[in-house]
Amino acid sequence: MAQEKTYIEDIERTLYDIKNVDKSKYKSQSGLTEDIIRDISARKNDPEWMLEFRLKSLEVYNQLSLPNWGPDLSELNMDEIVTYVQPDAKMTGSWDEVPDDIKETFDRLGIPEAEQTSLAGVGAQYDSEVVYHSIQEDLVKQGVIYTDMETALHEHEEIVRDHFMKLVPPKDHKFAALHGAVWSGGSFVYVPEGVHVEIPLQSYFRLNAAGAGQFEHTLIIVEKNASLHFIEGCSAPKYNVTNLHAGCVELFVNDGARLRYSTIENWSRNMMNLNTKRAVVGKDGIIEWVSGSFGSHVSMLYPCSVLKGENAKCEFTGVTFASKGQNLDTGASVIHCAPHTSANISTRTISKAGGKATYRSAVKVTKNAPYAKCSVNCESLMLDDISRSDTLPTMDIEGDEADIGHEATIGRISDEAIFYLMSRGISEEEARSMIVRGFVEPIAKELPLEYAVEMNNLVNIELEGTMG
Amino acid sequence: MLELKDLTYQVEENNETLTIIDHLDLTIDDGKFVVITGPNGGGKSTLAKLIMGVKELTSGQMIFDGEDITDCSITDRARKGISFAFQQPVHFKGIKVLDLLRLATGKKISVNTACEYLSKVGLCAKEYIDREVNSSLSGGELKRIEIATVLARGTKFSIFDEPEAGIDIWSFQNLIQVFENIRKTVQGTVLIISHQERILNIADEIIVIEDGKVKTQGPKDEILPELLGTADAVNRACSKMS
Ligand SMILES: Nc1ncnc2c1ncn2[C@@H]1O[C@H](COP(=O)(O)OP(=O)(O)OP(=O)(O)O)[C@@H](O)[C@H]1O
Ligand SMILES: [Mg+2]
Numbered sequence: 191m192a193q194e195k196t197y198i199e200d201i202e203r204t205l206y207d208i209k210n211v212d213k214s215k216y217k218s219q220s221g222l223t224e225d226i227i228r229d230i231s232a233r234k235n236d237p238e239w240m241l242e243f244r245l246k247s248l249e250v251y252n253q254l255s256l257p258n259w260g261p262d263l264s265e266l267n268m269d270e271i272v273t274y275v276q277p278d279a280k281m282t283g284s285w286d287e288v289p290d291d292i293k294e295t296f297d298r299l300g301i302p303e304a305e306q307t308s309l310a311g312v313g314a315q316y317d318s319e320v321v322y323h324s325i326q327e328d329l330v331k332q333g334v335i336y337t338d339m340e341t342a343l344h345e346h347e348e349i350v351r352d353h354f355m356k357l358v359p360p361k362d363h364k365f366a367a368l369h370g371a372v373w374s375g376g377s378f379v380y381v382p383e384g385v386h387v388e389i390p391l392q393s394y395f396r397l398n399a400a401g402a403g404q405f406e407h408t409l410i411i412v413e414k415n416a417s418l419h420f421i422e423g424c425s426a427p428k429y430n431v432t433n434l435h436a437g438c439v440e441l442f443v444n445d446g447a448r449l450r451y452s453t454i455e456n457w458s459r460n461m462m463n464l465n466t467k468r469a470v471v472g473k474d475g476i477i478e479w480v481s482g483s484f485g486s487h488v489s490m491l492y493p494c495s496v497l498k499g500e501n502a503k504c505e506f507t508g509v510t511f512a513s514k515g516q517n518l519d520t521g522a523s524v525i526h527c528a529p530h531t532s533a534n535i536s537t538r539t540i541s542k543a544g545g546k547a548t549y550r551s552a553v554k555v556t557k558n559a560p561y562a563k564c565s566v567n568c569e570s571l572m573l574d575d576i577s578r579s580d581t582l583p584t585m586d587i588e589g590d591e592a593d594i595g596h597e598a599t600i601g602r603i604s605d606e607a608i609f610y611l612m613s614r615g616i617s618e619e620e621a622r623s624m625i626v627r628g629f630v631e632p633i634a635k636e637l638p639l640e641y642a643v644e645m646n647n648l649v650n651i652e653l654e655g656t657m658g
Numbered sequence: 659m660l661e662l663k664d665l666t667y668q669v670e671e672n673n674e675t676l677t678i679i680d681h682l683d684l685t686i687d688d689g690k691f692v693v694i695t696g697p698n699g700g701g702k703s704t705l706a707k708l709i710m711g712v713k714e715l716t717s718g719q720m721i722f723d724g725e726d727i728t729d730c731s732i733t734d735r736a737r738k739g740i741s742f743a744f745q746q747p748v749h750f751k752g753i754k755v756l757d758l759l760r761l762a763t764g765k766k767i768s769v770n771t772a773c774e775y776l777s778k779v780g781l782c783a784k785e786y787i788d789r790e791v792n793s794s795l796s797g798g799e800l801k802r803i804e805i806a807t808v809l810a811r812g813t814k815f816s817i818f819d820e821p822e823a824g825i826d827i828w829s830f831q832n833l834i835q836v837f838e839n840i841r842k843t844v845q846g847t848v849l850i851i852s853h854q855e856r857i858l859n860i861a862d863e864i865i866v867i868e869d870g871k872v873k874t875q876g877p878k879d880e881i882l883p884e885l886l887g888t889a890d891a892v893n894r895a896c897s898k899m900s
Pocket of ligand 2: 702703704819
């Protein structure tokens with residue numbers, strides 16, 4: 191069982207909590223005005239169309255209201271959020287050129303080390319800008335592009351223009367519009383037809399500045415019959431003021447292509463994480479999501495898969511762990527738009543110490559999607575009486591001959607189970623984490639090894655209650 | 659040696675205090691095969707849980723091998739050598755029969771060793787070792803697996819609460835043999851709660867618990883005839899009435 195397989199010494203949460211002195215080169219004023227957006231755009235040297243796009247998005251933002259469902263967002267005051275924080279660092283392909291304090295941060299997070307051992311490329315963003323990017327030479331030779339969004343916008347303008355916020359349009363919801371207006375940083379990946387990127391690429395997003403927002407944009411295009419595993423990580427130190435993350439991820443998985451998108455989200459407990467992720471999948475293509483949500487004060491995250499081509503597939507595996515002071519509203523949605531499309535959603539949510547975890551699934555089968563197949567399995571575990579877990583599935587089936595299965599369980603750790611393990615000489619804490627590890631095991635085994643280890647550590651830390 | 663001194667366990671129910679274990683004194687010597695019996699609701703299971711620490715005493719003292727364990731956690735008691743067979747083994751996601759046995763021994767025992775424990779309780783080991791512990795196993799199977807885990811622990815002091823419950827007649831004979839073997843081979847103290855004559859029959863010592871107190875305690879040869887005598891008397895009385 192988990193105990194012997196991956197029993198690891200506990201890491202310290204303080205790893206994530208180390209703050210650097212704010213040495214940013216430039217910070218926009220807090221709040222959201224046309225002037226601020228013009229200023230960001232000018233500093234980023236946007237093409238004209240991008241400035242227009244930003245301004246349009248701002249208009250949309252001002253028209254839209256906050257969602258009338260989900261967690262309470264009233265404590266978010268946009269007037270107090272600094273939307274653009276430029277680190278005092280130039281984007282580089284050499285860690286030696288990254289300023290010491292920033293490099294040390296990524297060292298602590300194990301990024302350069304992972305780059306040496308298990309990754310084919312790395313992107314590292316600090317506050318609003320990417321400070322480091324690398325990709326293995328042989329991938330470049332095969333035509334793979336992996337770079338920061340700003341570089342992509344200038345060097346591959348046509349591709350970006352054709353895809354940028356086409357899948358997640360600004361009018362989608364208020365925070366998509368916000369993203370369109372103030373986006374900065376993020377990664378761009380292009381995998382040409384038939385190319386298989388065997389080793390994962392990873393982008394890590396670190397927000398250091400207090401009271402700031404991070405709005406990175408990730409755009410991935412996997413051409414026909416190509417494949418990629420992309421890993422996204424994020425963290426921030428904890429502050430007493432609200433920070434905001436409203437990233438946007440757009441994934442284009444073409445016919446016969448395969449993309450695995452793994453995330454371990456570990457924002458600090460002052461973060462409002464209002465993130466949008468969406469994938470469109472062509473004929474015989476496969477999108478696999480692996481999603482771990484551990485951090486944030488409030489989260490709203492529901493990766494969506496649009497199965498557009500015949501026989502397209504979605505596999506979604508997620509785990510959400512809400513502890514004290516956290517309201518994590520996560521889920522997944524699938525839209526079946528073609529015959530014989532299939533989806534498999536499997537999630538685990540855990541809540542403890544008064545945390546609230548809600549899991550929403552939305553499955554839509556359009557009338558163009560006969561023989562769609564979808565199975566949803568969500569399980570929740572509450573570790574005590576003061577915590578809450580909910581599962582809220584919705585289904586909208588128009589297609590004929592659909593095969594839809596849904597299974598949801600909500601349970602508690604019973605005292606009996608804890609007593610049992612203790613009667614075998616195991617401490618109460620270890621007993622709890624053993625049960626939780628067993629519960630998340632199906633998810634953990636989907637993660638790349640280091641991430642499984644990290645998740646394991648996070649679970650242990652959560653259970654020890656050492657986190658605020 | 660286990661010494662229970664002036665043990666009391668009370669619960670509050672509807673603003674009333676119920677005394678379940680009532681100033682109970684009891685000493686159990688080392689290496690004995692002891693069977694506790696007595697009427698339903700007499701407090702036997704409660705007593706067993708108090709010994710393991712699964713329930714917390716209201717007052718009194720417990721001494722195990724000369725050491726006061728009154729305030730010890732379940733974990734500490736387990737580490738000091740007390741084991742308890744639950745009505746059912748724990749089950750949670752991902753846990754397999756082999757894991758239960760490994761948990762019990764605290765070692766990464768080999769599949770073969772694990773199988774030996776299962777054979778001892780009459781389970782064809784190979785079929786079970788890799789199975790997940792869940793409702794696909796029958797009540798009797800779960801029960802036997804649980805007994806096997808306590809055997810695997812091999813501690814100084816093992817408690818079984820009605821091990822025969824839920825076991826079919828055919829397997830019952832088998833179970834008696836299991837306990838006879840335990841009696842012969844296990845060095846430590848074995849405490850069984852049972853209503854079964856055939857289990858009472860292999861005891862060194864019998865303790866009768868009634869109304870939360872020790873009613874009698876003594877060697878089997880003294881106590882058993884008394885108990886059976888009562889049962890006979892009741893039977894006779896009943897047959898007269900019908
Ligand atoms: N938490 C509780 N609240 C109320 N009553 C309780 C509680 N725990 C135990 N009891 C009562 O205490 C008494 C003793 O229970 P216990 O299970 O120890 O009896 P037992 O001797 O094991 O009986 P049996 O032979 O039926 O197994 C019973 O009347 C039971 O209902
Ligand atoms: Mg009982």
